[in-house]
Amino acid sequence: MPSPFFEKVASAVEAAIHDAETELPADVISALTRAYEIETSAVAKGEYENIFENLRIAKERDVPICQDTGLIVIYITLPPYVPYSAELYEAAAEGVRRATVSVPLRPNAVDPVSRHNSGNNCGEGMPSIHISPGDKFTVTVLPKGAGSENMSQIKMMLPSEVGSIADFVCEVVRTAGSRPCPPMVVGVGIGGTFDSAPALAKEALLLSIDSMDEFEQSICDKINELGIGAMGLGGKTTALAVKVKRGACHTASLPVAVNIQCWCCRRRRVEL
């Protein structure tokens, strides 16, 4: 018999996945709407119309927005009164297994070499669970699709190349082209170590895209000059937003990671 705590966490994860998969956050819908309004290409406008019609149908039929329901990345914050425990990991994985059946999700988790599919979106180290201290007990899920994840990159830049960070980000987006389902959200992690820069880039995708600071806006403008447009068919908006997270790094290093997110920028946070 699972403990009430286990049940609470598993249910919260399952519910957060359901909501993330079937309805986009308000800030993402606003950004897509703005992109549609300023678009002048008829083909690109048609792509946005399909996107809005798709969002309407997904909500109405209570089905996933995209068939690539992703791998499930989970962020948990723990206040001082909730103990850190192995049970948290087990409960979160149980939430993923339940959501695979109830939403339903496409089983995407496979062994990297044999390609054997576990059938329940869980496996060694999967779901990806990140636990940190916080003021409140929260669970945030980020279902991450492969089309955009496959186009992500990390570069160990030189400290003397600080001025070229924006160029690197643009080059990653240019190379990705039509493949990550633009218009995209671009998460950038600057600093940390070889492994933590991509983690920062992914955390940047959790930030609201209602606003950008000057640095983020300047990279975003530069990306939008590329003209890749919705689905790579040409258009004014290639990136809906660029979000940056920074971490301290070694004086001899400058790791920069770019985590690309498709227009279907799914995330849901629940408080327990």
Add this chain to the structure above:
Amino acid sequence: MRLTTPLGDEVLSLNAGDRVLLSGTVYTARDEAHLRILEEGFPFNPEGAVLYHCGPVISDNEVVAAGPTTSARMNKLTKPMLDAGVCGLIGKGGMSDEVVEALRGRGVYFAFTGGCAALAASCMKLKGVHYADLGMAEAVWEIELSDMPLVVGIDSKGNNLFKR
């Protein structure tokens, strides 16, 4: 313009940018299905057939969500499909110059909006499955389309909307 599979010479008159409503049977095929077909031959008649680069969500014999996957992953696996008679591809993101050349004079690539899985599923009926052992995403699902809204991304004359 309305088209129904299996496709014939009518695809040769299509131009990049044309909007098409496609009906009839299509077959989903991703990386693993292409590899299996190359190894064992087609589990369906490829003549005039349309392949959909898609790994759907299927539940209780119904298509729940079925948007396109990134076609470029199949770049190197596509020419033998066209050689066997396949004359339509549906996917997202476009394909390589090699595929554009292979389509010349015999087939087209249709673009469908990536991520629009619920919209796609709303025009689909599940008919059958091949290679079920490959798992839900990689199996070949035989699907009946009813007016799926597509754009011709690459035509049979070498025009390519993705190339700028």
